Amino acid sequence: MKFTCEKMQLEEAVRLVSKAASPKSPIDALKGILIRAGSDLRLTCYDLRRAIYTDIDADIKDGGSVVVNARLFTDVIRNMPDGLVTVSVNEDFEMLIKCGVTEYTLTTISGDEYPELPEMDRERKLDIPQNILSSMIQDTIFAVSTNESRPVYMGSLFEIENGTMTIVSVDGFRLALRKESIDHGGSDTLRFIVPAYALSDIEKICSDSEETMSLSIGTKHISASVGNTVIITRRLEGDFLSHEKAVPRDFKSKFKINKADLARAIDRVSTILVDGEKKPIKLVFGDGEINLSCRTAVSRSVDSCICEGSAEDVEIGFNDNYLRDALKAINEEEILFCINTGSSPCVIKSAGDDESYLHMVLPVRLSPGN
Incomplete structure (x- = not known):
């Protein structure tokens, strides 16, 4: 050679x-x-x-x-x-x-x-703009589980129905969902789960252009091709969480908040968390204001953020990194923070109440003194 x-x-x-x-x-x-x-x-x-x-x-x-x-x-x-x-x-x-x-x-x-590569059988092919698929993966992959005891959640669910593609990731503590309209050339519904390691590879071969990439769905494998590059991966099998049932639709309170202001407040109060310390930050939702605080064995921090909306001082504990991930994935200046009680799931989405992207996060139990 x-x-x-x-x-x-x-x-x-x-x-x-x-x-x-x-x-x-x-x-x-x-x-x-x-x-x-x-x-x-x-x-x-x-x-x-x-x-x-x-x-x-x-x-x-x-x-x-x-x-x-x-x-x-x-x-x-x-x-x-x-x-x-x-x-x-x-x-x-x-x-x-x-x-x-x-x-x-x-x-x-x-x-x-060298072993033979897997063969694709009974393929269903889709052409998806590269920039759309790349963006959808980036906005959801961070919520994929790393728990090997539940392998079905170590990937993202793809649902394609009525001209809409939905990608959902779940790790047991949060859920990230993104929807986009695509032309999939059929009236049938497609559901398949793509492993996170393959999604990361697929995202990297996509460009920011509107040129399409080809996604082929077989009974056991999925392939993605862009130009002269092809990725073939196994499908994950199993029952994935029904996001329609898991995500609340009705809320007692909705707060409209400037995303950058909230992100800075989260960064400030979580500064005292060092050496991997896992303490929740507390958000208290009141009348036109959200008060944030955090307490460790040796320090305490407080801050606040103005908003539109009111509640009767609902206290909710959160993992600060989960909130950061959700805010980074929303490409809007203002967000909606939707709550019910201090122990029920919260939903974060764009202020336009557009459900093309939403992030559900479970609260963290607050101990006495928080």
């Missing part, structure tokens, strides 16, 4: 696919990058959960396929000088990498030892 390509193009391809390498796998081939030179140059990584492959332009002199250690190859290509890189592999599977006066020799194995 022998080919020549631009160093920067090869480096970007290696960086992209190596996320799916499996450095701790007992299978040597899965620790590496499969490089296949044929009509074009394809780089592939597969960790048995998801696969990423991409095609790049190259001047291919001799075809073939080998597997090279992903970590080592990544470091070598990154440290190469800019310019044309020539890669050749001899009959003993020794790889020679040259760029100018810089040379490396690496040991590889035959590409025949």
Whole structure:
């Protein structure tokens, strides 16, 4: 095998696919990058959960396929000088990498030892604008659970119905939901769960443009393709929380608040939380004002934020990071903070009462003295 390509193009391809390498796998081939030179140059990584492959332009002199250690190859290509890189592999599977006066020799194995990628069956295809999908993932992925005892919640639920796509993430303490109108070319309802690690990869290959990316849904796998790059991942299976039943629709009080003012107040009162200290911040909702406070064993902080709305001094404890995440995901200057009691879920959404994005967060029990 022998080919020549631009160093920067090869480096970007290696960086992209190596996320799916499996450095701790007992299978040597899965620790590496499969490089296949044929009509074009394809780089592939597969960790048995998801696969990423991409095609790049190259001047291919001799075809073939080998597997090279992903970590080592990544470091070598990154440290190469800019310019044309020539890669050749001899009959003993020794790889020679040259760029100018810089040379490396690496040991590889035959590409025949690399496992086959999963096949997509009974596909349903969707074309979604890249900027919309990227934004929806960013606004919900932070609420995905990391609890391996409930694997179904280690991904986000996709629902596509009546021209609307909804993405929902739940971790047991909060729920993030985002809706957008799309043209899915059918009247049927689609429901599938995409693992968070794959969502992160998909978000990174999307651009800010309105150009579409292709999402294919099979019975066991999902694939996403943008340009010459394809990501294939397993679907998560199981019963996902019904967000229609979980999210309250009626509230005793709604408070209209400037998002930046509330965010700054949260930052100020939580300053005393150091060394990973897990103490709630207390919000007291009153008449035209929200009073915030926090108390630790050695310190106390107080602040306030003006708002529109009133309640009879309802006290609610929150994890400060959960509130920050919700505020960051709302691209509006003003928000609605919707409450019932001090022990019931709260909903945060845009001040226009638009439910295209909402965040539900469960309160934290306040101990005496908070």
